[in-house]
Amino acid sequence: MTVHRRTLLAGTVAFGGASFLPAIAQAKGQVVATTYPGTWEDAYRTIVLPMLKKKDNIDLELAPLFAMDQIGKARASRGAPPFDVFVLDPGPRIVGLEAGLFEKFDAKKLGNLAKLPAGFADDVGVHVSAQVVGIAYNPKKLPAPKGWGDLLKDPWVSRLGITGFQTTFGTSSLIELSKLFGGSLTNVDPALVELKKVLPKIAAVGLPAAMPGLFQQGQCDVMYTNTQTVATLKGKGVDVEFVKPESGAITFFTTMHIAKGTGELANAYKYLDMVISKDAQEALTKPPYNFLPVNKDVPLAADMPMKSLDEMATYVQHDWSKINPQRAAWIEKFNKEMAK
Amino acid sequence: MTSAAIGASLPGEQRRWFRLAEWQLALPLSLAFAGLFLAPLLLLVATSFFDDDKITQPGFASWLKFFGDPFSYKVILDTLLLGLKTVCATVVIGYPLALVYLDLPPRLQKVLLFIIVLPMLLSVVVRTFAWIVVLGREGVVNQTLQWLGVISEPLKLLQTELGLVISLTQIEMPLMLLPLISVMSRLDPNLRDASAALGASRWRTLFTVIVPLSMPGLIAGCLLVFASATTAFISQTVIGGVRLIYLPLLIWQQSLVVYHWPLAAVASLSLVVSVLSVIAALSWLGRRSSRHLHA
Numbered sequence: 001m002t003v004h005r006r007t008l009l010a011g012t013v014a015f016g017g018a019s020f021l022p023a024i025a026q027a028k029g030q031v032v033a034t035t036y037p038g039t040w041e042d043a044y045r046t047i048v049l050p051m052l053k054k055k056d057n058i059d060l061e062l063a064p065l066f067a068m069d070q071i072g073k074a075r076a077s078r079g080a081p082p083f084d085v086f087v088l089d090p091g092p093r094i095v096g097l098e099a100g101l102f103e104k105f106d107a108k109k110l111g112n113l114a115k116l117p118a119g120f121a122d123d124v125g126v127h128v129s130a131q132v133v134g135i136a137y138n139p140k141k142l143p144a145p146k147g148w149g150d151l152l153k154d155p156w157v158s159r160l161g162i163t164g165f166q167t168t169f170g171t172s173s174l175i176e177l178s179k180l181f182g183g184s185l186t187n188v189d190p191a192l193v194e195l196k197k198v199l200p201k202i203a204a205v206g207l208p209a210a211m212p213g214l215f216q217q218g219q220c221d222v223m224y225t226n227t228q229t230v231a232t233l234k235g236k237g238v239d240v241e242f243v244k245p246e247s248g249a250i251t252f253f254t255t256m257h258i259a260k261g262t263g264e265l266a267n268a269y270k271y272l273d274m275v276i277s278k279d280a281q282e283a284l285t286k287p288p289y290n291f292l293p294v295n296k297d298v299p300l301a302a303d304m305p306m307k308s309l310d311e312m313a314t315y316v317q318h319d320w321s322k323i324n325p326q327r328a329a330w331i332e333k334f335n336k337e338m339a340k
Numbered sequence: 341m342t343s344a345a346i347g348a349s350l351p352g353e354q355r356r357w358f359r360l361a362e363w364q365l366a367l368p369l370s371l372a373f374a375g376l377f378l379a380p381l382l383l384l385v386a387t388s389f390f391d392d393d394k395i396t397q398p399g400f401a402s403w404l405k406f407f408g409d410p411f412s413y414k415v416i417l418d419t420l421l422l423g424l425k426t427v428c429a430t431v432v433i434g435y436p437l438a439l440v441y442l443d444l445p446p447r448l449q450k451v452l453l454f455i456i457v458l459p460m461l462l463s464v465v466v467r468t469f470a471w472i473v474v475l476g477r478e479g480v481v482n483q484t485l486q487w488l489g490v491i492s493e494p495l496k497l498l499q500t501e502l503g504l505v506i507s508l509t510q511i512e513m514p515l516m517l518l519p520l521i522s523v524m525s526r527l528d529p530n531l532r533d534a535s536a537a538l539g540a541s542r543w544r545t546l547f548t549v550i551v552p553l554s555m556p557g558l559i560a561g562c563l564l565v566f567a568s569a570t571t572a573f574i575s576q577t578v579i580g581g582v583r584l585i586y587l588p589l590l591i592w593q594q595s596l597v598v599y600h601w602p603l604a605a606v607a608s609l610s611l612v613v614s615v616l617s618v619i620a621a622l623s624w625l626g627r628r629s630s631r632h633l634h635a
Contacts, residue, residue: 068596068597069596071599072595072596072597072599075599095599163582164582166593166597203477204498204499204581205499205581205582205583206499206577206578206581206582207577207578207582210577210578210581213469213472213578214472214476214498217472217473217476217477217478217479218476218477218478219472219476219477219478219498219499327597327598328598328600331593331597331598335411335582335585335590335593336411338582338583339411339414339583339584339585340501340583340584
């Protein structure tokens with residue numbers, strides 16, 4: 001039998017083309033959403049994914065990425081977003097807004113809109129959870145620290161793990177530490193000066209993503225982090241407790257946004273509506289996930305550092321429009337001050 | 341028989357077709373190379389000649405900022421030194437292992453080869469995190485030394501350059517051993533016997549016969565280990581921590597945290613050029629030793 005080149009080529013093209021068919025067939029009920037690696041990914045995979053499939057027959061594909069990585073990838077893709085929905089903290093949210101990465105948001109398309117407190121949805125996106133940042137420590141190895149200042153004293157400093165300005169929780173914590181030594185929202189130099197004094201004693205200086213692993217392995221026994229990370233570590237049987245610093249824990253809202261140019265607009269709204277629904281928020285609030293809910297019908301978990309969302313007004317909140325312009329310089333300074 | 345020799349042995353018409361087919365066969369790879377390597381590299385060069393993070397103002401500011409800062413030179417030097425230290429460690433441990441491989445019977449050679457290749461079957465992330473468990477404060481090394489009474493307080497191995505070089509040595513070892521073993525297996529065993537028969541000691545045979553003949557494999561292994569160790573972002577940051585700053589960390593920060601892509605491009609090109617310079621030097625050494633051998 002003779003196989004002509006043209007026949008072979010046609011066959012190859014037909015075969016290659018056919019491999020796209022299942023993707024086209026599946027595409028009808030699909031949405032790709034980012035999620036933070038760790039607790040968020042676990043929780044959304046376990047709770048939101050099956051709920052969305054059951055209610056709307058939409059396949060949820062989760063892309064675990066930190067907030068800054070999402071912005072980087074979206075900017076790199078230039079108008080063809082690799083995902084349909086962002087999940088962001090306040091800092092990256094502003095960067096995304098300035099870069100025009102979000103679709104104009106029509107909150108009226110959310111069936112559960114009335115269940116959110118006023119101002120929790122706007123023409124950019126929707127609040128989906130609150131986060132609380134404070135100090136995590138190992139109660140079997142150390143006494144409970146009272147505040148940020150204790151981190152630089154014995155016995156905590158020699159077991160301290162720190163991270164820089166790459167993440168919201170790292171930046172917020174260093175700002176609060178700085179305030180204790182005369183710094184401010186836009187001046188973190190005092191924190192870096194004080195950290196440098198005790199640098200030889202500090203147990204670990206790592207990337208944000210590596211910190212839970214370092215804590216779990218006993219490389220450090222105290223660190224600044226958020227309540228979700230503490231919940232994840234506890235779920236793995238690690239001895240860890242969360243402390244609200246005496247100057248106040250830091251809090252911020254996590255928001256979701258629809259990526260500009262998405263081909264799954266309707267499904268993205270359905271996904272967001274599911275995320276803020278009573279059922280999803282209630283399940284996310286329970287251990288081991290311990291999310292702070294935004295749905296008014298869902299009570300806060302008993303072991304949360306606050307009793308109601310209204311209490312968040314008394315917590316420390318930062319204006320990220322003032323922080324963002326400084327971050328590049330802060331990261332550079334952190335590199336130089338901490339480098340061996 | 342090489343493809344050129346096969347082509348030459350064919351009649352005229354067929355030879356012309358063969359040459360054409362050879363050229364056509366190379367086309368897909370050439371196009372892929374141009375599209376997936378050269379084009380992004382040119383894009384990287386173009387991006388580096390912008391001053392602002394929005395990539396709107398052309399200029400040299402990013403280059404001036406990067407090379408006007410003494411810290412950048414320190415980072416480049418540290419990155420190259422890390423590569424060289426890893427190369428030295430892999431040679432010191434890998435070369436004797438390759439010699440052992442040569443003297444083993446074929447069945448045991450297969451077992452050793454499997455053990456050598458085994459780490460490559462695991463993700464680099466898994467291998468890196470395994471090293472956290474080994475080198476950590478409560479890791480295997482510290483617990484063993486404490487149990488033996490050698491130390492009372494745990495040693496700091498993680499987040500040190502020593503720990504990083506130890507782990508990179510294991511992680512990169514297959515890249516050293518595979519080319520080395522490939523070349524050494526082809527050495528004529530009669531040469532060793534001849535050297536011994538002429539009265540040379542085992543050491544003299546090693547340094548005057550085996551090492552020079554295995555040089556192409558050794559140089560290839562050094563190139564691969566050096567290139568891989570200097571760009572091993574995950575191992576460098578997870579095991580080394582962020583107090584040990586190497587170029588890949590700077591590139592990551594500028595591209596995915598700060599979003600200053602022109603600066604990230606300058607740092608990337610610095611990494612490419614500095615690593616290629618060392619690789620060129622190693623290749624030159626390899627060619628020189630090869631010429632010396634054939635002379």
